[in-house]
Amino acid sequence: MATSDFVLGGVAAMGAGIVTNPVEVVKTRMQLQGELAARGSHAQPYKNVLQAFVTVAKNDGILGLQKGLAPALCFQFIINSIRLSTYTHAVEKGWVHNKNGEISFARGMFWGALGGVVGSYCGSPFFLIKTQLQSQAAKQIAVGYQHPHTSMSDAITQIYRKSGFFGLWRGSMASVSRATVASSVQIATFGKAKCLLKDNGLVTQPTFLSFFSGLAAGSFVSVAVTPFDVITTRLYNQGVDAQGRGLYYKGWLDCVAKILRSEGTYGLFKGFWPIYLRSAPYSTLVLLFFDELIGLRERYAPHK
Template sequence: MATSDFVLGGVAAMGAGLFTNPVEVIKTRIQLQGELAAKGSHAQPYKSVFQAFVTVAKNDGIMGLQKGLAPALCFQFVINSFRLSIYTHALEQGWVHNSKKEISFSRGLFWGALGGVVGSYFASPFFMIKTQLQAQAAKQIAVGYQHPHTSMSDAIRKIYQRSGVFGLWRGSMANVGRATVASAVQIATFGQAKSILKDSGLVSHPTLLSFSSGLTAGSFVSIAITPLDVITTRLYNQGLDAQGKGLYYRGWLDCVLKILRSEGVHGLYKGFWPIYLRSAPYSTLVLLFFDELLALREKYNLH
């Protein structure tokens, strides 16, 4: 596996993350809104995606839309360094192709999932801190548990002092499941869409081909991961009692059951539209950036 693939995957994801982090802030707030409360029985400061952008900017300032940016970029670098380099290595070795030398959807799914498992586990602390910082809001629009972190480094220090190293990986299994599904669907559909569009002659320009394939991948990802994303956000953001146990949920299954009991199926799909608005452009941008960076590497023979 080339070291340059590892770095390029991370850099491509950070580039995309700069543009999509504000949508991630809105998504986090909407997912925490009305936590474990019946529909219509709670305050609703975030009524739609557009209104939520205005509300955050008005109450938290424009920079409030970039809350949690530092851990968000660290998360993107770590997870995508692993998953994109693993997939690229498999692609170069021919492990993603079938006997006809065509890209196999099922094999792409496997290698995408494997990269997602490895990357999401190592990146889990950053996702947790990102979620907790993004949830921080002015009192009048605050939703969910409010953690008193002042920065990423402050959050790492406080979590480590209270719960040790393992505290930084609290809820990591939920994120591994979420990221595995997202990575598998994104990478498999990207490769398949790219192959179909290219072979059919519908799209031939390399940049447009990457853009179209990424947009297709992002659309499928948003449909697949919304419930898993809600669960991950809730587990990561919940506060802890004196014994270090979650105030609301004992684990991912308990989280699912409590959401269904109190919020209904609707609760598992909170934040679908910001997830879609984030996933489609994010997948398009990160895979487009990665393809372009790989092309530059080949052009200048950088390995």
């Protein structure tokens, strides 16, 4: 696996992450809104995506839309450097192709999922901190448990002092499940879409090919990942007692059961539209940036 692919995957993701982080902030707030409360029985400071943007900017300031950016970029670098370089290596070795030399959707999903699992587990502490910082809001629009962190480093210190080193990996299994679904669907759809568009002569220009393939990948991801994303947000953001146990949920299955019981199926799809608005451009940007960076590397690398 080329070291340059590892670095380029991370850099591409960070570029996309800066653009899409405001949507991530809105998504997190909407997922925590009305936590374990019946629909219509709670305050709703965030009514839709556009109104939520305005509400955050008005109450938390314009920079409130970039809360949690530092850990978000760290997480994106780790997970995407691992999963994109893993997939690229698999493609170069022919591990994602069938006997006819075509990219296999199932094999693409496997290698995409494998890279996503490893990357999400390694980056889990940053996803935890990102979620907790993004949920912080002015009192009048606060939703979910409010953690007192002042920065990423302060969050690491507080979590470590309260729950020890492994407290930084609390809820990581939810993140792994989320990443398995998101990464496998995104990577496999991207590869298959590129083949279909190129082979049928619909899109041949490289940049546009990457763009439309990424757009297709993001659309499929948003549908598949929303329930897993809600669960991850809830588990990561909940407070813990003196023994380090979650105040609301015991684990992944308990979280699902409680959401269904109190909020219904609707609760598992909270924040779908911001997820879509984030996933489609994010997948498009990160996969486009990655393809472009790989192209630049190939163009200017010294030939052997």
